[in-house]
Amino acid sequence: MSLLASPAPSPTPSLSELPSLGEVSTQIASVCSNDTVLCATLAGWFDNAAWAPLVASLITVLLILVFGIVIRNIVLRLITRVVARTAVSGPLSGRWRKGSQAEGIDTLLRERRRQRAETMGSVLKHIATIVIIGTTLLTVLDRLTIPIAPLLTSVGILGVAIGFGAQELVKDFIAGMFMLLEDQYGVGDVIDTGAAIGTVEAVTLRVTRLRDSDGRVWYIRNGTITRVGNESQGWSRAYMDVPVSYTSDITTVRVLLEHVAEEIWADVEFRETMLVEQPKVYGVEQLSDSTLVFRLSAKTLPAQQAQVARELRLRVKSALDAADIAMVPTA
Template sequence: MSDLLDVDKVSSKMAETCQSDTVLCGMFVRWFDNAVWAPIVASLITIVLILVVAFVIRNLAHRLITRVVNSAATGGSLTNRFRKNAATDSIDVLLHERRKQRAETMGSVLRHIASIVILGTAALTVLDRLTIPIAPLLTSVGILGVAIGFGAQELVKDFIAGMFMLLEDQYGVGDVIDAGAAVGTVEAVTLRVTRLRDADGRVWYIRNGTITRVGNESQGWSRAYLDVPVPYESDVTTVRVVLEHVAEEIWADPEFRESMIVEHPSVFGVEQLSDSALVFRITAKTLPSRQAEVARELRLRVKTALDAADISMVAGA
């Protein structure tokens, strides 16, 4: 008997809720010619409609998020800034893969957030339609949220920092970065931690929220440079011609031009003056993380060229 009274009570409350809704529920009631059972059926139809609309909005939001994230992750080609060759094509391939991975990660996170917000709102609306009081539930969730916020604020900070790091493409797997606490190659990136391996093989786990600045040696392009100290009495023009010949020589070498160097090397001229030496600088833009190989080759070729021109170098300058 009490169960019947509870059912009648719920039915009456649903009818009252339906009467207060003059848009959807009221329209359905009029369709059933204001029958006694019409408010109950109209409420159930409204609940189904709310769920259907919620899933439709969720799917639309997922499509919109995917489109926006993919568009934001698309950047300009390096071939627009440097002379087109195999090296710049290789950089474009790497950047495209990085953008794809970043888009997939950010899209997954944003789609989960959208699903929670949309379906959570729909669930609360359905509970309200079923005359289940949601005020205590909202109060409990609010108190729980505050408690979790105080207890896990460092975790939340890490997640927020990780999201912005991925969205801005600050670094990715394979990059050589200086994260302050450690310098090394990125082996894994999550929303909470970044895993690095340094030159000694040591693995570092760094919380994203603790990273205040990042130096990325592998993004876009790198620069190899070499300072060449020669005696103070050396002829500046002769030294510059020798270094420019080295720059032309390495740029013409297919091994370096097609796989390492993305722009013609430059000779800056006299970079420093001291009481014992003139310091010239030669630089070359390279593929990410290939600057060390190019610098080693520059040292070898510069040494050979200077010896051939009978120009000595100043030690310790």
């Protein structure tokens, strides 16, 4: 006989110790009896038979699922209608002037507003789906007497862990949502984000994709953008400084530049496609012992200031040469 006693085997639960179908039915019946609005009413339709609470609870679960799906579809349709109405707006550039370019700009602005509205609508639809379906499933689990407290606790702990691990991602998403809501920039805009300057090619809730003048593509996380300079929103301004000799006649130079401004405004191609209003001559911008600097400024349509400025330089140079007035380098 061995001196060491063998350890007693761990008890294995038998089938008799597991909850029986009758016990589960009893739990469901107790839940059904507490629901005097729907489940108990359905059970009464079956003359309160022994199986009535179970059948009534199953019908209640089915109705909850159907109700959740219906509510989700209604909310998604409401979001779609709000997005469609938000995307429609009246002409904006027509308040400046009439013309084919104004209509083209209005079309671009509407398309930009439509893209922004659809992006926000997609985000709202995802959030609505998660909230409604999640609430529906938790209600069904509670109806089936499945304890949801441990599940909620686990989800809460998991959410805290994910929140700590994905702080930058959440920051990018929140910044992207506010950027879209405030319409800070959109596809096709020329912006300065500090880290890069270029044309926006794509905007998502997480990143913004830019292409600079060298063709280099930049991917910038929305959460890292602290300031944005948009050169394509509303209108832009082109200007050029004209340095002439100190001995030049101020009136003659000013009249010459005003003539250039009237000439480019009279050009149908520029007036209809690039300019918002007639260019202005602001007079002497700088004065030194050897140079007079005149400034010529023009308000242009978005992202057209560079082309207008180039045309102004050509016309001013030709006008000065014709008047035998030399431009001098500035210090």
